[in-house]
Amino acid sequence: MAVTLADVAARAGVSAATVSRVLNGNYPVAGSTRERVLRAVDDLDYVVNGHARALAAATSDLVGVLVNDVADPFFGLIASAVQGEISGGADQPSGLPAGAGKLAVVCNTGGSPEAELNYLTLLERQRAAGVVLTGGAVEGTGHSTAVAGRLARLAASGTRIVLCGRPPVPELADLPGAAADSVMTVAFDNRGGAQRLTEHLLALGHRTIGYVAGPAERSTTRHRLEGHRAALAEAGLAGSPAELDRLTVHGYYDRSSGYDAALELLRREPGLTAVVAANDTVALGVCAALRERGLRIPEDISVAGFDDLPFSVDAAPALTTVRIPLQEAGARAGRLVMGRQAPPPGGLATVRTELMVRASTAAPRKGA
Amino acid sequence: MAVTLADVAARAGVSAATVSRVLNGNYPVAGSTRERVLRAVDDLDYVVNGHARALAAATSDLVGVLVNDVADPFFGLIASAVQGEISGGADQPSGLPAGAGKLAVVCNTGGSPEAELNYLTLLERQRAAGVVLTGGAVEGTGHSTAVAGRLARLAASGTRIVLCGRPPVPELADLPGAAADSVMTVAFDNRGGAQRLTEHLLALGHRTIGYVAGPAERSTTRHRLEGHRAALAEAGLAGSPAELDRLTVHGYYDRSSGYDAALELLRREPGLTAVVAANDTVALGVCAALRERGLRIPEDISVAGFDDLPFSVDAAPALTTVRIPLQEAGARAGRLVMGRQAPPPGGLATVRTELMVRASTAAPRKGA
DNA sequence: CTGTTAGCGCGTTCAG
DNA sequence: CTGAACGCGCTAACAG
Numbered sequence: 001m002a003v004t005l006a007d008v009a010a011r012a013g014v015s016a017a018t019v020s021r022v023l024n025g026n027y028p029v030a031g032s033t034r035e036r037v038l039r040a041v042d043d044l045d046y047v048v049n050g051h052a053r054a055l056a057a058a059t060s061d062l063v064g065v066l067v068n069d070v071a072d073p074f075f076g077l078i079a080s081a082v083q084g085e086i087s088g089g090a091d092q093p094s095g096l097p098a099g100a101g102k103l104a105v106v107c108n109t110g111g112s113p114e115a116e117l118n119y120l121t122l123l124e125r126q127r128a129a130g131v132v133l134t135g136g137a138v139e140g141t142g143h144s145t146a147v148a149g150r151l152a153r154l155a156a157s158g159t160r161i162v163l164c165g166r167p168p169v170p171e172l173a174d175l176p177g178a179a180a181d182s183v184m185t186v187a188f189d190n191r192g193g194a195q196r197l198t199e200h201l202l203a204l205g206h207r208t209i210g211y212v213a214g215p216a217e218r219s220t221t222r223h224r225l226e227g228h229r230a231a232l233a234e235a236g237l238a239g240s241p242a243e244l245d246r247l248t249v250h251g252y253y254d255r256s257s258g259y260d261a262a263l264e265l266l267r268r269e270p271g272l273t274a275v276v277a278a279n280d281t282v283a284l285g286v287c288a289a290l291r292e293r294g295l296r297i298p299e300d301i302s303v304a305g306f307d308d309l310p311f312s313v314d315a316a317p318a319l320t321t322v323r324i325p326l327q328e329a330g331a332r333a334g335r336l337v338m339g340r341q342a343p344p345p346g347g348l349a350t351v352r353t354e355l356m357v358r359a360s361t362a363a364p365r366k367g368a
Numbered sequence: 369m370a371v372t373l374a375d376v377a378a379r380a381g382v383s384a385a386t387v388s389r390v391l392n393g394n395y396p397v398a399g400s401t402r403e404r405v406l407r408a409v410d411d412l413d414y415v416v417n418g419h420a421r422a423l424a425a426a427t428s429d430l431v432g433v434l435v436n437d438v439a440d441p442f443f444g445l446i447a448s449a450v451q452g453e454i455s456g457g458a459d460q461p462s463g464l465p466a467g468a469g470k471l472a473v474v475c476n477t478g479g480s481p482e483a484e485l486n487y488l489t490l491l492e493r494q495r496a497a498g499v500v501l502t503g504g505a506v507e508g509t510g511h512s513t514a515v516a517g518r519l520a521r522l523a524a525s526g527t528r529i530v531l532c533g534r535p536p537v538p539e540l541a542d543l544p545g546a547a548a549d550s551v552m553t554v555a556f557d558n559r560g561g562a563q564r565l566t567e568h569l570l571a572l573g574h575r576t577i578g579y580v581a582g583p584a585e586r587s588t589t590r591h592r593l594e595g596h597r598a599a600l601a602e603a604g605l606a607g608s609p610a611e612l613d614r615l616t617v618h619g620y621y622d623r624s625s626g627y628d629a630a631l632e633l634l635r636r637e638p639g640l641t642a643v644v645a646a647n648d649t650v651a652l653g654v655c656a657a658l659r660e661r662g663l664r665i666p667e668d669i670s671v672a673g674f675d676d677l678p679f680s681v682d683a684a685p686a687l688t689t690v691r692i693p694l695q696e697a698g699a700r701a702g703r704l705v706m707g708r709q710a711p712p713p714g715g716l717a718t719v720r721t722e723l724m725v726r727a728s729t730a731a732p733r734k735g736a
Numbered sequence: 737c738t739g740t741t742a743g744c745g746c747g748t749t750c751a752g
Numbered sequence: 753c754t755g756a757a758c759g760c761g762c763t764a765a766c767a768g
Contacts, residue, residue: 002525004745015755020747030753045521050493051428052745054419055760061494062430062473070438070474071448071695080439083476090490091476091483103490105430106438106474108451108459115459122458122471125418126429153413157370255678284682310623314652316684327439372761383739388763398737420761423744 003044012040023048054127063102063337064123064131068111072253073309074279078134078164078330079106085334086130102129102338111135111215113143120150123159130160130337134330136220137166148172155179162186164333165324167219168348184336184347186329190220190306193322193353194227197304198276200320200355202235204363206274206302210265211248212258212286214278221250221278224306228276253278258285266293273301273364280305280312280321287315287360298362308356317359324353371412380408391416422495431470431705432491432499436479440621441677442647446502446532446698447474453702454498470497470706479503479583481511488518491527498528498705502698504588505534516540523547530554532701533692535587536716552704552715554697558588558674561690561721562595565672566644568688568723570603572731574642574670578633579616580626580654582646589618589646592674596644621646626653634661641669641732648673648680648689655683655728666730676724685727692721 009016014033021027022037029037040046054060063086067075084091088101105128107119116133123131131154137144148171151161155175161183163169168185175183201209211228214221225248232238249264251257258277262285265272275290277283283305287297295301297317305312308323329351335341377384382401389395390405397405408414422428431454435443452459456469473496475487484501491499499522505512516539519529523543529551531537536553543551569577579596582589593616600606617632619625626645630653633640643658645651651673655665663669665685673680676691697719703709 002745006745016746017748017756018754021754024747028753033754047489047492049423049495049745051419051422051495052760053747055417055423055762056745056747058747058760060419061490062471065474069448070451071441071444073439073441073444076439076441076444079474080437080476083438083474087476090486091478091480101490103473103475103494105471106433106447106451107471108448108455110459112459118458121415122429122469124415126471127417127419255682284679288682311652311679311682314623314656314679314684315682370761373763374761384762385740385764386738389738392763396737401738417761420744421763423746424761424763426744426763 002049003046004049005046008037008040008044008046011044012037058127060127060129061102062105062123062126062128064105064107064119064128066107066109066116066119066131066133068135069108070106072281073311074307074326075134077309077326078333079104081327081330082132082164082334082337085331085340086338088338111138111218113138113141113147117146117150120147120154124150124154124157127157128154128159130162132162132164132333132337133166134164134333135166136218138217139219139222140217144169145171151183152179155182158182160184160337160339162333162337164329165220181343181347184343185349186333186336187348187350188324188329189350189353190223191227191230193306193324193355194224194276195231196355197306197320197322198228198231199234200357201274201276201302201304201361202231202237204302204361206364207237208269208271208273209247210262210269210272210275212261212265212275212277212282213248213250214253214282216250224278251278251282253282255281255285255288258282259289260285262286262289263293266290274303274361275301276304277306279307280309280319283319283321283360284315298360300365302361302364304361313358315360320358320361321356322353323356325351370417371414372417373414376405376408376412376414379412380405426495428495428497429470430473430491430494430496432473432475432487432496434475434477434484434487434499434501436503437476438474440649441679442675442694443502445677445694446701447472449695449698450500450532450702450705453699453708454706456706479506479586481506481509481515485514485518488515488522492518492522492525495525496522496527498530500530500532500701500705501534502532502701503534504586506585507587507590508585512537513539519551520547523550526550528552528705528707530701530705532697533588549711549715552711553717554701554704555716555718556692556697557718557721558591559595559598561674561692561723562592562644563599564723565674565688565690566596566599567602568725569642569644569670569672569729570599570605572670572729574732575605576637576639576641577615578630578637578640578643580629580633580643580645580650581616581618582621582650584618592646619646619650621650623649623653623656626650627657628653630654630657631661634658642671642729643669644672645674647675648677648687651680651687651689651728652683666728668733670729670732672729681726683728688726688729689724690721691724693719
């Protein structure tokens with residue numbers, strides 16, 4: 001029912017091959033026939049069948065973007081930047097360019113390893129041109145090997161892979177042939193950022209600092225916690241492992257986890273003078289809980305977040321946090337997955353993080 | 369290079385058709401052969417070629433989701449909900465169901481009509497199973513007719529269309545045949561919500577209320593402004609058109625527009641006792657500007673937003689706003705676009721909005 | 737219940 | 753520069 005290449009060819013009085021050639025512009029075609037073909041295309045409102053094209057040419061217009069949840073600003077910002085880079089101008093008023101642009105298939109994994117594998121299969125089905133995996137990896141279980149296997153297969157079949165905000169996968173470093181070059185990583189310096197953040201609190205004079213961590217099995221959680229503890233250790237405040245664990249509560253990367261964790265920390269250690277949260281969203285929950293307990297921020301207790309999400313500057317009080325250039329990272333991931341930018345040395349680029357000191361942290365009270 | 373149906377068939381000692389049948393489960397196949405086929409599939413790590421399948425069966429696994437920008441929580445929340453509904457369990461740990469799930473192609477239009485049309489063409493290329501258009505429509509130019517035309521074609525070719533947070537398109541109401549049933553709308557009661565919000569301010573005693581509107585050509589902007597003015601009119605405060613316009617400033621739906629607009633309003637009318645913003649993000653900008661001018665919220669001036677985005681409850685002070693159940697709306701749009709829910713009467717459902725009174729609004733100062 | 741035969745719509749040889 | 757023929761990988765009739 002839909003108009004096909006053949007219909008256009010018939011109307012233009014040429015063969016289907018010729019129509020294909022003018023449409024793809026990769027072959028010499030006489031100006032007059034090109035005119036005729038284009039007019040026929042226009043008359044018939046012809047739109048190529050992407051599936052047929054993909055099948056015949058063994059190419060795909062799709063790029064997968066795996067995120068925990070696009071509704072989370074952290075992932076939304078990355079996904080948006082990736083989409084902007086791969087669209088190749090479809091989002092520009094100037095019109096549709098040759099066809100260099102690709103479509104972003106956004107997949108919410110909810111942080112579930114199984115969902116991640118499911119989506120990778122689905123993307124393999126679609127013979128995706130590339131896949132961007134965002135957010136921390138789930139460590140410890142056999143999951144990482146399973147993912148590595150799937151990614152290796154995708155890479156082998158020509159799909160470009162970019163890990164964004166996730167550590168490199170060692171198993172993928174030595175793939176045969178060109179496949180090794182098609183796996184790239186844009187990592188975040190979570191460890192360094194976390195360390196500088198805690199150093200900032202220590203410099204203010206804090207000595208009893210609670211830590212609200214994310215899920216234990218996430219690489220992001222681990223790196224941030226390591227940075228935090230490295231700062232403590234350098235200040236000679238490491239304490240025993242039991243002591244460290246007493247001031248650490250794990251939860252999810254959401255507001256209510258922060259709320260609950262803050263109350264738990266206060267229960268464990270009423271003398272707390274500062275709380276570092278896994279990220280800004282968690283920090284908001286922490287702030288809410290502390291305020292409800294009658295504590296003023298930062299006069300009675302300091303709070304810090306991570307990521308520097310857009311809302312953090314408007315929180316009450318403005319959140320001290322660690323900025324990750326998420327848009328830049330996402331854009332870079334987008335360019336890499338499109339092959340529009342040379343891969344960084346070793347396939348690994350690490351984006352810097354920046355300490356943002358705002359109003360939610362201050363020196364502890366004299367009495368504390 | 370990739371393993372194909374034929375390879376599986378060969379290994380299992382059956383014909384390609386049989387393999388296809390067990391994979392799709394739509395045809396009776398003997399238990400023993402099914403076993404053999406499934407083992408061959410497993411041995412060879414076979415993954416169907418979605419393009420070939422789509423071409424042969426004239427179906428598609430893709431659903432387009434057009435948003436202004438996924439990084440904006442308003443759109444992120446909707447997109448997330450849509451994707452959750454259409455995934456059909458791919459995001460569940462239980463594994464991949466038959467193949468009922470579809471992939472979400474997220475397109476950032478940046479609010480540009482041309483980009484919207486470009487993406488609709490791209491989605492037509494992919495023979496998308498459905499398209500969800502979110503956010504307000506751009507009115508006034510020839511754009512709406514152009515979009516209507518494209519949507520009509522998509523609908524005619526079997527693509528289901530859902531407008532989410534956008535008014536129904538009249539031109540699409542009387543399409544021939546089943547096409548009319550495949551265009552549905554999930555509208556937001558922007559007008560009613562805006563009216564109740566302003567009524568709330570009037571009840572508090574405010575009489576000089578500034579309004580920071582979105583871009584003039586957006587349907588969302590228009591509806592919210594209409595609601596606001598309807599409330600003023602009912603209270604006998606309509607004033608002359610010139611007077612209304614003096615207290616209205618248009619900008620984008622972002623923070624910096626709110627910031628600038630607040631300063632402009634203050635310049636035009638220093639006696640302002642309240643400001644209503646186009647949405648929560650804009651409201652944050654308004655708050656920031658007012659605070660910098662030394663005004664306390666709500667003691668010196670009240671501020672209200674719209675949408676009730678997640679961060680609004682944690683803003684300083686917590687924002688009075690109008691809640692739109694974005695997740696619910698997105699989920700509903702997802703179900704409709706999948707055909708998993710019966711279309712509402714007349715193809716139009718309007719989701720209610722709810723006034724959320726929080727700390728950013730209060731009675732004006734006695735002296736004001 | 738299973739194999740055989742045709743296409744789905746397009747890109748790409750290979751001749752002309 | 754253009755047309756004819758073939759095949760991409762799979763599903764859907766049609767027989768058996």
